[in-house]
Amino acid sequence: MDVRGLIEGVLAGDRRAVARAISLVEDGRPELDELSAGIYDRTGRAATMGLTGAPGVGKSTAAAGLIAHARARDLTAAVLAVDPTSPLTGGALLGDRVRMQDHATDPGVFIRSMATRGHLGGMALAAPEAVRILDAAGYQRIFLETVGVGQAEVDVAAATDTTIVVMAPGLGDAVQMAKAGILEVADIFVVNKADRDGAGEVARELRQMLHLGAAREWEPPVLMSTALEGTGIADLADAIERHHTWATTAGVLDAKRRARLLREVETLAAERFRETASTVLEAAGSALAEDLAARRVDPYRAAAMLVEEAARA
Amino acid sequence: MDVRGLIEGVLAGDRRAVARAISLVEDGRPELDELSAGIYDRTGRAATMGLTGAPGVGKSTAAAGLIAHARARDLTAAVLAVDPTSPLTGGALLGDRVRMQDHATDPGVFIRSMATRGHLGGMALAAPEAVRILDAAGYQRIFLETVGVGQAEVDVAAATDTTIVVMAPGLGDAVQMAKAGILEVADIFVVNKADRDGAGEVARELRQMLHLGAAREWEPPVLMSTALEGTGIADLADAIERHHTWATTAGVLDAKRRARLLREVETLAAERFRETASTVLEAAGSALAEDLAARRVDPYRAAAMLVEEAARA
Numbered sequence: 256m257d258v259r260g261l262i263e264g265v266l267a268g269d270r271r272a273v274a275r276a277i278s279l280v281e282d283g284r285p286e287l288d289e290l291s292a293g294i295y296d297r298t299g300r301a302a303t304m305g306l307t308g309a310p311g312v313g314k315s316t317a318a319a320g321l322i323a324h325a326r327a328r329d330l331t332a333a334v335l336a337v338d339p340t341s342p343l344t345g346g347a348l349l350g351d352r353v354r355m356q357d358h359a360t361d362p363g364v365f366i367r368s369m370a371t372r373g374h375l376g377g378m379a380l381a382a383p384e385a386v387r388i389l390d391a392a393g394y395q396r397i398f399l400e401t402v403g404v405g406q407a408e409v410d411v412a413a414a415t416d417t418t419i420v421v422m423a424p425g426l427g428d429a430v431q432m433a434k435a436g437i438l439e440v441a442d443i444f445v446v447n448k449a450d451r452d453g454a455g456e457v458a459r460e461l462r463q464m465l466h467l468g469a470a471r472e473w474e475p476p477v478l479m480s481t482a483l484e485g486t487g488i489a490d491l492a493d494a495i496e497r498h499h500t501w502a503t504t505a506g507v508l509d510a511k512r513r514a515r516l517l518r519e520v521e522t523l524a525a526e527r528f529r530e531t532a533s534t535v536l537e538a539a540g541s542a543l544a545e546d547l548a549a550r551r552v553d554p555y556r557a558a559a560m561l562v563e564e565a566a567r568a
Numbered sequence: 569m570d571v572r573g574l575i576e577g578v579l580a581g582d583r584r585a586v587a588r589a590i591s592l593v594e595d596g597r598p599e600l601d602e603l604s605a606g607i608y609d610r611t612g613r614a615a616t617m618g619l620t621g622a623p624g625v626g627k628s629t630a631a632a633g634l635i636a637h638a639r640a641r642d643l644t645a646a647v648l649a650v651d652p653t654s655p656l657t658g659g660a661l662l663g664d665r666v667r668m669q670d671h672a673t674d675p676g677v678f679i680r681s682m683a684t685r686g687h688l689g690g691m692a693l694a695a696p697e698a699v700r701i702l703d704a705a706g707y708q709r710i711f712l713e714t715v716g717v718g719q720a721e722v723d724v725a726a727a728t729d730t731t732i733v734v735m736a737p738g739l740g741d742a743v744q745m746a747k748a749g750i751l752e753v754a755d756i757f758v759v760n761k762a763d764r765d766g767a768g769e770v771a772r773e774l775r776q777m778l779h780l781g782a783a784r785e786w787e788p789p790v791l792m793s794t795a796l797e798g799t800g801i802a803d804l805a806d807a808i809e810r811h812h813t814w815a816t817t818a819g820v821l822d823a824k825r826r827a828r829l830l831r832e833v834e835t836l837a838a839e840r841f842r843e844t845a846s847t848v849l850e851a852a853g854s855a856l857a858e859d860l861a862a863r864r865v866d867p868y869r870a871a872a873m874l875v876e877e878a879a880r881a
Contacts, residue, residue: 405718529834537830550612
């Protein structure tokens with residue numbers, strides 16, 4: 256594959272190149288090293304937003320509304336929809352395709368579902384690289400939409416500048432979300448389907464849980480929306496803007512980006528080291544593998560030996 | 569902490585020592601290295617079974633039935649209930665406590681919920697070490713019960729000798745389970761609550777999906793049970809026995825245990841290496857961290873450098 260050409264395409268904002276580059280990430284191809292090196296100094300300009308919440312709450316509809324809002328201000332936008340817990344989906348995502356369809360022919364909008372088929376470390380590592388590709392391609396607003404409210408989804412959604420949690424009456428309760436650690440990572444809450452019974456109750460319950468937590472410099476607002484009608488989307492866009500301004504001014508955004516970059520590199524390094532360990536252990540006649548099988552060396556000692564071994568090599 | 573005394577307690581089958589040792593695993597304490605080394609050569613005797621399935625299908629009730637079956641044959645048994653996606657639960661597990669209560673005062677039975685509060689690599693690494701503790705303590709049948717049907721749960725449940733998937737009419741559909749890769753890892757399927765409408769339909773749908781897959785040496789049986797009344801538990805125990813005999817005779821069990829041991833050690837080594845990488849990157853004034861922040865070195869290159877660096881140190 257001509258990676259140089261692909262990099263040039265991405266940097267020129269060519270949609271087909273962007274799509275192919277994201278497929279490289281999905282598949283965890285070795286060309287990723289060169290791709291990553293070729294685009295990295297052109298990243299860091301986009302504002303990134305994570306949208307998480309239970310299936311059916313209206314994340315895609317909210318994302319479509321935010322895209323329309325961005326486009327009205329002449330900003331380009333991209334949506335990346337990921338399901339971190341399933342390696343097989345991708346196509347089944349972007350549930351509210353009808354709404355997204357409004358933007359399908361707009362050259363200033365890029366929409367993509369993403370699965371992990373081979374990337375080491377799964378979506379936690381694949382998503383940030385895909386976001387950097389969209390960033391390098393010039394998209395100014397990047398929405399990372401996840402499915403579900405488990406730990407993996409929360410981790411992915413939190414790896415953005417502004418994390419938005421979407422809720423709706425009757426879909427996923429606050430206690431479950433609290434368990435997944437959402438209260439700690441959310442910058443903005445939106446209770447969607449606000450025209451339905453129980454929306455006010457959801458917002459009240461949520462505000463109560465937030466008040467139980469420690470005081471924070473940024474108090475996450477709890478907004479109401481009916482995304483299908485576009486109601487509340489402007490408020491949400493304003494809240495994102497306010498959060499971004501606050502985070503930039505307070506130095507929080509730089510610190511957050513740096514911290515998540517270092518964590519990503521640590522995870523990448525760990526995954527690379529796993530391959531080194533695997534090569535040693537799974538070589539035919541590996542003495543360490545035999546010692547393990549014969550219970551002469553325990554797993555924790557074997558792991559420590561592999562790390563020490565690498566340092567001595 | 570007196571780890572030597574703890575090890576002796578575990579090997580003597582002392583319940584309090586076993587409980588404390590599992591807490592060490594949950595917390596990811598440094599004493600784990602010594603504990604692991606102290607018990608490892610006394611493991612490998614237990615038969616391990618993973619029970620997975622959607623919340624409410626009756627996993628705990630089935631486990632309780634299997635325990636009664638084992639006890640009737642004078643075998644000791646342990647249940648470890650884990651929720652890999654939530655670091656905060658533990659107490660909320662073992663939903664069917666009433667059934668489990670039947671065994672609570674039996675000295676030949678050990679029941680424990682487990683969370684991960686600090687173990688590197690989460691439940692995927694914590695669960696196998698906890699199982700080894702129970703094994704070294706002399707429990708002959710160990711049931712690993714997980715909550716939910718996501719990727720993480722399936723990974724944990726599959727890290728046993730025999731993986732049992734429990735289903736029930738109206739709770740979790742076969743398509744969702746197929747997505748999580750359950751069809752590939754299950755050795756036995758049980759449709760529980762067989763007295764309810766739709767149980768036959770669930771079994772039929774499942775058999776159809778299984779027939780679509782490639783032919784396998786071991787064809788997972790699809791059983792029916794009403795665990796609350798004890799119906800079908802003897803069949804399930806027989807199926808486990810048959811699977812165990814087949815796997816032992818065909819050499820599958822040894823190969824499976826060895827493969828999952830090597831994978832565990834690789835993951836442990838990767839997690840240890842992550843700490844090494846973290847020490848380098850997060851040291852004050854780290855040149856590599858500065859290069860990353862200034863976009864002079866991209867994340868993939870930085871990860872490769874950390875691995876090369878370790879080899880040169």
